[in-house]
Amino acid sequence: MSDHDDEDVIIETMTLPLDGWHRAHGGRMVEFAGYWMPVQFEGIMAEHLWTRESAGLFDVSHMGQITFRGEGLVPALEAMMPADIAGLALNRARYSLLLDEGGGILDDLMLTRLPADEDGERIYMVVNGATKYDDIAHMLDHLPDDITLNLMEDHALLALQGPKAVDALVRLVPGVDALVFMQAAPFTWQGHNLWISRSGYTGEDGFEISIPAEGVEAFADALLEQPEVKPIGLGARDSLRLEAGLPLYGHDLSPEITPVMAELGFALFKRRREEGGFPGAERILAERENGPITKRVGLLVEGRQPVREGATVLDEDGSTVGSVTSGGFAPSVGAPIAMAYVPLAMATPGTRIQLSQRGKVHAATVTSMPFVPHRYVRGAK
Known part of the structure; x- marks a missing residue:
C-alpha cells in the first residue's frame, strides 16, 4: 500500500x-x-x-442527536462543560459549551435532563453537525466506561x-x-x-x-x-x-475563542463559577474578572453592501486588530450587519470602526445584540 x-x-x-x-x-x-x-x-x-x-x-437532521445514560453521568458531563446540569429541572433544556483544557470552545450544544431510569441518569443532547463525530470522540475519551452514549442516527x-x-x-x-x-x-x-x-x-x-x-x-x-x-x-x-445575535460554530466560535471572549457569560453558571472544575476554568474566570483581550460584538455597517466573514477590523493607523466572523444583509433590519472580534477597548456600543474587505474600507458602528428582539415564550401566553 x-x-x-x-x-x-x-x-x-x-x-x-x-x-x-x-x-x-x-x-x-x-x-x-x-x-x-x-x-x-x-x-x-x-x-x-x-x-x-x-x-x-x-x-436540521444533520445535527447530532445523542442520548447518554448511566450512574454518575451528571458530574461526568459537568467535568467537560460549565453548565449547572445538577441544578437543571427534569425536561428542561440548557445551552452549554464543550471546552478544551485551555478553555477554548470545541462546540456549542443544547442538553436536556431526562428522568432517570433503572440504568441511571439520562441526558439528551444536540450538537453541531460538522463537529458531531469529533464531539463524540472527545466525550467518549472523557466519560467513565459505564456511561452509555447513543448517536440517534x-x-x-x-x-x-x-x-x-x-x-x-x-x-x-x-x-x-x-x-x-x-x-x-x-x-x-x-x-x-x-x-x-x-x-x-x-x-x-x-x-x-x-x-x-x-x-x-x-x-x-x-x-x-x-x-x-x-x-x-x-x-x-x-x-x-x-x-438574533446568535453565534455559529466554526465561524463565530472555535477552540481559539473562550466563552468570555464570545460574550457567552450566561453559560457560566454561578455554582460552576464558584466551584470551578470545568476545562479552562482558571483562564475563563480570570477573563471574566479582568476582561478578555478580544470580544465578540455586533456591527451596523454603513451603506448597502454587506461585509462578509474574513473582513478585517482596522485601528486608527490602518492596522488589522480584529476580524469579521459573520456578516450579511439583514432583511428585518434593512441594512448590512456583522459580528466581529475586536479589542476590548473598541467593544463599547457606539464605537465607530473601519472594516477592510477586498481592498475597500467600510464604516461600521459597534452595537448591542441582538439586532432584532428575541420573542421567546417564557411563560404562559
Whole structure:
C-alpha cells in the first residue's frame, strides 16, 4: 500500500431522510457539514421574512442527536462543560459549551435532563453537525466506561420557527402549546414517538421536533399543509440567527475563542463559577474578572453592501486588530450587519470602526445584540 492511497479516498456527501422531499419542493441543494442540504426554496429574503411573520420549517437532521445514560453521568458531563446540569429541572433544556483544557470552545450544544431510569441518569443532547463525530470522540475519551452514549442516527430533527409556529403545530400535536421556552416533553403523532422542545436558533418562538426517520416525510407533509408553514433553507437560517445575535460554530466560535471572549457569560453558571472544575476554568474566570483581550460584538455597517466573514477590523493607523466572523444583509433590519472580534477597548456600543474587505474600507458602528428582539415564550401566553 503506497503512502498516497489515503489521499485518493473520496468522502461521499451524505443525504438526509428528507433529501427527496426537499428536491421535490424546489430546494436548491448545496453541501453543508457533510450533507446535501437545501440553501433556499423560493429565495432567502422571502423565506427570512416569512419566518419572522409566520412559521418556517427547517430540516436540521444533520445535527447530532445523542442520548447518554448511566450512574454518575451528571458530574461526568459537568467535568467537560460549565453548565449547572445538577441544578437543571427534569425536561428542561440548557445551552452549554464543550471546552478544551485551555478553555477554548470545541462546540456549542443544547442538553436536556431526562428522568432517570433503572440504568441511571439520562441526558439528551444536540450538537453541531460538522463537529458531531469529533464531539463524540472527545466525550467518549472523557466519560467513565459505564456511561452509555447513543448517536440517534435513525432520527430526524425538524425546527418549526416563527410567531405562528405554535398555531400550526398544536393542530397536529395537541398540548404542545403548554411548553415554554427551553422546556421539552414527549408526544406522539400517528404512532410515532416525538420529542419536542420549545427552542430554536432564530430568535423567534418555535419548536425543535425529534422524530424517527421513517415518519419524518409524512410529518413534514402534514406541517406543510398548515397555512402558516413554508419550507426554509440554510440561507435564511443563517440570516435569522445573525439578526438574533446568535453565534455559529466554526465561524463565530472555535477552540481559539473562550466563552468570555464570545460574550457567552450566561453559560457560566454561578455554582460552576464558584466551584470551578470545568476545562479552562482558571483562564475563563480570570477573563471574566479582568476582561478578555478580544470580544465578540455586533456591527451596523454603513451603506448597502454587506461585509462578509474574513473582513478585517482596522485601528486608527490602518492596522488589522480584529476580524469579521459573520456578516450579511439583514432583511428585518434593512441594512448590512456583522459580528466581529475586536479589542476590548473598541467593544463599547457606539464605537465607530473601519472594516477592510477586498481592498475597500467600510464604516461600521459597534452595537448591542441582538439586532432584532428575541420573542421567546417564557411563560404562559
